[in-house]
Amino acid sequence: MIVKVNTAYVVDNLIKDHDVILGSLKVLYRVINSDNPDARDLELLIQFFDSFIDKCHHAKEEYILFPTLNLRLFPFEGSPVYVMVTEHGIARYLIRMSEELLRMWVDNKDEGARQALIDHLRLLADHLTQHIKKENDVLFPGSLALDTLDSSRTVEDIERETNHEEWITKINELRKKYRVE
Numbered sequence: 001m002i003v004k005v006n007t008a009y010v011v012d013n014l015i016k017d018h019d020v021i022l023g024s025l026k027v028l029y030r031v032i033n034s035d036n037p038d039a040r041d042l043e044l045l046i047q048f049f050d051s052f053i054d055k056c057h058h059a060k061e062e063y064i065l066f067p068t069l070n071l072r073l074f075p076f077e078g079s080p081v082y083v084m085v086t087e088h089g090i091a092r093y094l095i096r097m098s099e100e101l102l103r104m105w106v107d108n109k110d111e112g113a114r115q116a117l118i119d120h121l122r123l124l125a126d127h128l129t130q131h132i133k134k135e136n137d138v139l140f141p142g143s144l145a146l147d148t149l150d151s152s153r154t155v156e157d158i159e160r161e162t163n164h165e166e167w168i169t170k171i172n173e174l175r176k177k178y179r180v181e
């Protein structure tokens with residue numbers, strides 16, 4: 001069933017996610033810039049990127065916010081939403097690539113994979129940073145032209161399915177460990 005969802009509420013929720021994600025990227029930069037990156041912390045960060053960013057945050061954008069923008073503000077082709085979902089696809093690929101490289105490094109003791117993993121995680125972090133900036137500065141303020149969105153899902157539905165709160169706790173623990181403000 002399609003229900004009406006308040007746009008300002010959704011945008012506020014997504015901006016709070018962006019703060020959590022930017023915090024996790026600060027941790028990631030600390031880990032990959034260290035002389036001896038901790039494989040278990042990298043594994044936890046990659047799981048967070050898959051669960052919190054791809055399956056939760058990008059799903060909330062793609063199910064709840066973007067469809068109404070396409071139907072009521074601008075057609076899909078060449079639109080800002082087209083750019084955003086293309087970038088979600090790039091992020092998803094870099095996360096999967098990182099999962100594979102982590103396994104090559106940790107399970108197969110492939111030291112070449114370690115450097116490739118760090119390089120791909122740096123690409124992912126830079127990519128997500130510029131993606132979030134575009135949403136915060138352009139797409140989200142523009143979307144407030146609509147008071148409500150039509151969606152079959154709520155923010156709470158998707159957060160429940162993807163353990164949203166547990167992931168915030170885990171990232172906060174990592175932030176403490178790496179002294180990220």
Ligand SMILES: [Fe+2]
Nearest residue numbers: 058061084135
């Ligand atoms: Fe996005």
Ligand SMILES: [Fe+2]
Nearest residue numbers: 014061132135
């Ligand atoms: Fe976002």
